Amino acid sequence: MAPNTSPPTGDAFASDLLRGHTDTIVLGTLRTTDRYGFEIYKTIRDATGGDYEIKEATLYATFRRLTKDGLVEAYWGDETQGGRRKYYRITDAGRAVYTQNVKDWTATQRIINTLLETK
Amino acid sequence: MAPNTSPPTGDAFASDLLRGHTDTIVLGTLRTTDRYGFEIYKTIRDATGGDYEIKEATLYATFRRLTKDGLVEAYWGDETQGGRRKYYRITDAGRAVYTQNVKDWTATQRIINTLLETK
DNA sequence: CCAAGTACTGTGCGTGATACAGTACCGGAC
DNA sequence: GTCCGGTACTGTATCACGCACAGTACTTGG
Numbered sequence: 001m002a003p004n005t006s007p008p009t010g011d012a013f014a015s016d017l018l019r020g021h022t023d024t025i026v027l028g029t030l031r032t033t034d035r036y037g038f039e040i041y042k043t044i045r046d047a048t049g050g051d052y053e054i055k056e057a058t059l060y061a062t063f064r065r066l067t068k069d070g071l072v073e074a075y076w077g078d079e080t081q082g083g084r085r086k087y088y089r090i091t092d093a094g095r096a097v098y099t100q101n102v103k104d105w106t107a108t109q110r111i112i113n114t115l116l117e118t119k
Numbered sequence: 120m121a122p123n124t125s126p127p128t129g130d131a132f133a134s135d136l137l138r139g140h141t142d143t144i145v146l147g148t149l150r151t152t153d154r155y156g157f158e159i160y161k162t163i164r165d166a167t168g169g170d171y172e173i174k175e176a177t178l179y180a181t182f183r184r185l186t187k188d189g190l191v192e193a194y195w196g197d198e199t200q201g202g203r204r205k206y207y208r209i210t211d212a213g214r215a216v217y218t219q220n221v222k223d224w225t226a227t228q229r230i231i232n233t234l235l236e237t238k
Numbered sequence: 239c240c241a242a243g244t245a246c247t248g249t250g251c252g253t254g255a256t257a258c259a260g261t262a263c264c265g266g267a268c
Numbered sequence: 269g270t271c272c273g274g275t276a277c278t279g280t281a282t283c284a285c286g287c288a289c290a291g292t293a294c295t296t297g298g
Binding site: 134135139141175176181202 | 284285286287288289293294295
Binding site: 015016018019020022054055056057058061062065084 | 253254255256257258262263
């Protein structure tokens, strides 16, 4: 990630609002294809039009957690030129967790919307 | 809160999914009328049909935070009988924060739904 | 009279997001 | 030919929030 990253647009969302969702978000980007770390960062940034940029430290901490839990597998790419890239592949367990997390997210939305009486 | 509270229904939502929203939820219950702590606990539990029970420790920690930040004001009720009750009143600053938080929540939903490709 | 419910308070811990710091390689500008 | 910005990965330390757990105290019903 570029040094001195200033907030891209808006004033960055309170990190706690996304808390608990980063694992799911990252797993989501891996559903269709293997990706390397920085690629995931860009995928998320671009998908949200720059509204949300996952922090580097957060992203790699997430990889450590997901790997430890067997939800993703990592392997080094064979770049013959350019810097090394570590790719991540979602496992079957990861897909199952992703599916469940999306359900939980739906339920969470329902609960919060009920409590805030957001129509 | 009753001792030995077992999960009411479902298996309790991962606390991290609600994280960052408790302030807003509590402020929301105070929009229409002053309430005391345990009443807020019940209000939230009943509004969600028992799907979400804010934990006692979480609730009172939230009150401390909201009070410190001037978003609510507390006063002791004058119950002539029954146990003492501490009532909370939302301040103008609290209302402003609530309104902003609801906006942030809407934005957060949009972002997560985009990233999860939830339709 | 004592158990269960109501009601408030405080301490300490685990986890996730992040700040911050560091390493390393590449391409283009000057 | 070197310096800078971008790409790319890693590690350590910190902070806040939610919660488990523990404690106090009053009240009502069996």
